[in-house]
Structures are given as C-alpha cells and as structure tokens.
Amino acid sequence: MIPGWLISLVTFPGVIMHEIAHRFFCDIAKVPVYRVCYFRIGNPAGYVIHGPVKGLKNSFLISIGPLIVNTIFCSLLTFAAAFPILILDDQRYSLVFLILMWVGFSIGMHAFPSNDDMENFLGEVKQTNKQGLLVMLATVFARLLRLANLLRFLWFDAIYAYGVAMILPSLISAL
Amino acid sequence: MNEQQVGQISAVLPHKYPWWILLFAVLISLLTIYSIVFVPKYIVAVKSLKAAKVAAQAGNYDKALKQYRAVLAIDPSSRKARIGTAIALFINNDKADDVTGLLLLDGIRLKEDEWDLIKNSIPADYQKYFKLKK
Numbered sequence: 001m002i003p004g005w006l007i008s009l010v011t012f013p014g015v016i017m018h019e020i021a022h023r024f025f026c027d028i029a030k031v032p033v034y035r036v037c038y039f040r041i042g043n044p045a046g047y048v049i050h051g052p053v054k055g056l057k058n059s060f061l062i063s064i065g066p067l068i069v070n071t072i073f074c075s076l077l078t079f080a081a082a083f084p085i086l087i088l089d090d091q092r093y094s095l096v097f098l099i100l101m102w103v104g105f106s107i108g109m110h111a112f113p114s115n116d117d118m119e120n121f122l123g124e125v126k127q128t129n130k131q132g133l134l135v136m137l138a139t140v141f142a143r144l145l146r147l148a149n150l151l152r153f154l155w156f157d158a159i160y161a162y163g164v165a166m167i168l169p170s171l172i173s174a175l
Numbered sequence: 176m177n178e179q180q181v182g183q184i185s186a187v188l189p190h191k192y193p194w195w196i197l198l199f200a201v202l203i204s205l206l207t208i209y210s211i212v213f214v215p216k217y218i219v220a221v222k223s224l225k226a227a228k229v230a231a232q233a234g235n236y237d238k239a240l241k242q243y244r245a246v247l248a249i250d251p252s253s254r255k256a257r258i259g260t261a262i263a264l265f266i267n268n269d270k271a272d273d274v275t276g277l278l279l280l281d282g283i284r285l286k287e288d289e290w291d292l293i294k295n296s297i298p299a300d301y302q303k304y305f306k307l308k309k
Contacts, residue, residue: 016199023192032186038196051186073203080210083217088224088246088253091283100210103203173221 001153008045013103014110015039017073018066019046022117025065026050029058044114059124060138063117066110067145071164074108078165087169101165108161115149118142220249220256227259236263258289265296277304284308 008015019038026033032051039046053059081097081104084090122142125135148156227242240263246256257279264276285293294302
C-alpha cells in the first residue's frame with residue numbers, strides 16, 4: 001500500500017488547489033480564516049482553519065468548494081491532452097501534455113472534500129433544524145462524499161480524476 | 176486547535192495570498208489556457224478519425240484515406256490514424272502506396288486485434304517485415 005503522504009507529495013498541485021478553494025470560498029462568504037497550510041508533508045497535507053460559518057449555503061460552498069474548483073480545473077487541464085493520449089492513442093506524447101495530465105489528474109484526485117469538511121457541513125445542516133428537500137439533498141450529498149472518501153483506498157479518487165478527464169473528450173468523440 | 180486558541184490569533188487578510196500561491200495560480204491559469212487553445216484542432220482530429228472509421232467499415236477506402244490523412248496532418252503520432260491509413264493504402268491495390276503504408280507502421284507495436292486487421296489487408300509477402308514480440 002502506498003502511504004498517503006507519498007501520494008500527496010506526488011499530487012501536490014491538487015492539495016494546493018484544494019486548500020485555495022477552501023480559502024477562496026471562506027473569503028467569498030466573509031468567514032474569517034485564522035490559519036492556512038497550503039501544503040506540507042504530513043497528515044493532513046493541507047488545512048484551512050476558519051471561524052464559524054453562518055448559513056447552510058456558505059457552509060456548502062466552503063465545504064464543497066474544492067469539489068467544484070478541482071473538478072473544473074481537472075477537466076480543463078486534461079481536456080486537450082486527453083485526445084492524443086487517451087483517444088487518438090499517440091505513440092509519443094509531448095512533454096507539455098504529460099505535464100497537463102499530471103497536474104490535471106493531481107487536481108482531480110484531490111477534489112473530494114475531506115471527512116472533516118463533511119463533518120462541518122453536516123453539523124451546519126443539523127443546526128438549521130429545518131426539514132425539506134434541500135436539507136435532505138445536502139445530507140445525501142454529504143454521505144455520498146464520505147463514502148467516496150472511504151473508497152479512496154480503492155483509488156476511487158484516481159478513478160474519479162480519470163472519469164472527469166475523459167468525460168468531455170468522450171462526449172465530443174461520441175457526438 | 177480549540178476556540179480559545181483560535182480567538183488568540185488574528186484572522187488573515189481576506190483575498191491576500193502568499194506570492195508563491197499567486198505564482199501557482201498564474202501557472203495553472205497558463206496551463207489551462209494552453210490546454211483550451213489546443214482543444215479545437217483535436218476535436219477536428221477526433222471527428223475525422225470517426226468519419227474515417229465509418230468510411231472504412233462501409234468499404235469506402237478513398238474517403239477513409241482522406242479522413243485518416245486529415246488526422247495525421249494534425250496528430251502525426253496517432254497510432255489509430257497510422258494503422259487506419261496503412262490499411263486503406265494496402266487495400267487500394269496501388270503498389271506504389273504500399274511503401275508508404277509500411278513506413279507508417281514502422282516502429283509501432285501492434286496489438287493482436289490490430290495485427291489481425293492488417294494481416295487481412297496486407298499482401299502476404301510483406302508479412303516478413305513484421306516481428307512477433309511477447
């Protein structure tokens with residue numbers, strides 16, 4: 001089994017992007033940020049310590065921010081490189097495309113919010129004391145992401161990154 | 176870190192990022208733009224490849240050849256386009272094209288299904304140019 005710190009080291013652009021997304025959405029939601037570690041060799045590989053979050057929408061954005069930002073950048077960064085590497089089946093790959101694939105995959109692999117992020121979000125959902133479709137959807141979404149985190153030992157994060165990288169080129173080639 | 180400890184440290188300024196994070200953001204933005212710039216030409220290549228395969232399956236090898244060549248003009252390293260072009264060249268029965276077909280396959284490690292396709296279209300005396308590797 002490959003240690004988590006080594007995976008984080010190899011995919012460090014994803015860790016940095018994940019923390020930037022948390023920090024960015026904290027700033028957008030006007031939530032004070034007390035400490036940020038964008039990358040380190042350890043567990044966790046990065047973190048953002050912020051003040052209390054008001055409102056389910058803000059909590060959703062801060063917790064789910066990396067999923068949105070990392071997924072978009074994974075898709076865009078691998079977009080061009082996925083054609084020659086995964087669809088046209090090139091014999092030789094250009095170095096820039098290999099860099100694009102590495103950065104894109106790394107970012108995609110760190111798209112899932114951590115279990116701590118999900119705990120914070122679920123806590124906020126419970127605090128709202130509301131019943132309704134939004135709360136139900138939020139709870140289901142949070143549980144799905146916790147399941148995704150649980151499946152990381154089966155490389156679910158890498159499978160997700162591969163899926164995100166393939167989705168646009170596959171759709172285009174199927175049309 | 177508990178709430179008391181958090182209360183003792185001041186919040187970082189919003190939207191103020193360390194210089195190396197800004198550099199990281201600039202690099203990621205440049206890479207993203209680079210990727211997006213190349214997308215249109217690869218869309219054309221993938222569309223041509225699809226059209227070539229459809230034409231080849233319908234037995235229209237002239238059209239297939241034209242489409243495969245369009246792919247190679249964009250992406251000369253594409254194995255699928257090189258193999259497809261070679262097959263179309265062998266099938267058109269013009270001996271003059273056979274050398275081009277063989278050159279396109281030079282250096283390519285063929286999978287079993289690809290070799291089966293080529294074997295069916297290549298003149299028997301050319302098979303000696305291919306080596307089996309395990």
